Amino acid sequence: MPPADLPTADLVAACRCGELRAQETFYRRFFPLLLPICLRYLPTREAAVPVLNQAMLRIFQSLDGYREEGALEGWLVTITRNTVLTHLRDESRAQRRMLEGQFIWPFEVPNDALDQLAVEDILKLLARLPDHLRVVFSLVVFDDYTHAEVATALDITETASRWRLRKARQLLQAAYLATHQTKSGS
Numbered sequence: 591m592p593p594a595d596l597p598t599a600d601l602v603a604a605c606r607c608g609e610l611r612a613q614e615t616f617y618r619r620f621f622p623l624l625l626p627i628c629l630r631y632l633p634t635r636e637a638a639v640p641v642l643n644q645a646m647l648r649i650f651q652s653l654d655g656y657r658e659e660g661a662l663e664g665w666l667v668t669i670t671r672n673t674v675l676t677h678l679r680d681e682s683r684a685q686r687r688m689l690e691g692q693f694i695w696p697f698e699v700p701n702d703a704l705d706q707l708a709v710e711d712i713l714k715l716l717a718r719l720p721d722h723l724r725v726v727f728s729l730v731v732f733d734d735y736t737h738a739e740v741a742t743a744l745d746i747t748e749t750a751s752r753w754r755l756r757k758a759r760q761l762l763q764a765a766y767l768a769t770h771q772t773k774s775g776s
Contacts, residue, residue, distance in 0.1 A: 598662060606653050617646055623663060624670045626713070630728040631674045633717045645673035671733065675743050678725055682744070715765050719758055726751055727758035 596604065596615070604612030624645065628638035649669050656665055716724050725744065729735040730751075735743070740751040 599658075602653060602656070602662065605650060613650060616650075620646075620663075620666055624666060627667055627670045628674055629713055630716060630732055631671075631678060631725050633719075633721065633724070641674055641677050642670065644677065645670040648673055675725075678721065679743075679745060682722070715762050718765060719761055723754050723758035723761065726754035727762070730755050 596612070598619075601612055601616055601619070605616050621642070624642055625635075625638060628642045628645075629635065632638040632641060649666060652669065656662070716728070719727065726740055729740050729743065730737070737748040737751040737755075740746070741748045744751070746754075
């Protein structure tokens with residue numbers, strides 16, 4: 591049976607044996623699930639795909655440790671998210687030149703604005719955020735992290751996490767409002 595037609599459990603077993611065609615099939619099968627995870631945290635597809643490739647490498651190296659107790663997809667998402675966070679932490683340590691006070695917005699927009707957007711629209715708006723804001727927003731909103739967990743994951747304070755979430759919401763809402771007014775005003 592060609593690897594593309596294998597049930598997931600058999601595909602995982604073939605990948606554990608190091609079969610390259612099975613690994614390619616695995617990659618192609620789970621790429622659509624995992625790429626959006628990376629896009630939540632990284633600004634472009636060009637930035638996200640190399641990090642996803644790192645995550646896939648970690649997944650293949652860790653398949654022997656997968657105990658099949660939970661859903662495979664959940665395990666893959668966790669490894670991918672942790673790989674992205676590690677990448678961002680390493681990148682942040684190298685830069686450490688973020689100017690958090692540079693974004694000043696003169697007004698507040700109601701929090702229900704994001705409820706009216708499609709997933710693609712939200713990802714486009716997220717891509718416009720500075721990295722330090724996008725990551726905190728994604729961890730809290732999409733992955734249900736607490737501010738304490740965000741602080742630990744990103745090596746920042748809980749206060750910084752709260753500030754970044756608030757600022758990200760403000761910027762997203764302002765971007766939504768600007769887009770919405772442009773479309774409805776035309």
